[in-house]
Amino acid sequence: MSFKATHELHRRRLGRNLGLGLVLAAFVALVFGLSMVKIAALIRESAQHEAES
Template sequence: MSFEKVEHALHKRRKSRNIGLGAVLIGFVALVFVLTIAKVVDEGDAQRAEQALRINPPKASE
């Protein structure tokens, strides 16, 4: 008895679709990660600027 596994055309298409969907999902996760990192870095710059203003407040011009 030979148990050779024959791959049907439907299985090939489904596997191809699954790989494509996986790539799209990985891309979406990467995009969210990059945007999160950019936001954290931007907030860090804002906090440093705020601290600088507290240390050296702007002089009121009269």
């Protein structure tokens, strides 16, 4: 015997879970991108600082 998600309830939950999953994935990607930008700026700054001193 198999359980099949045929009810409207399951479709709504699937849609909600997929939506939340995509939002979380986008958030992780954004935090990663922001980290890269900030770290790159810090490296540039320290390189400039070293060149000046």
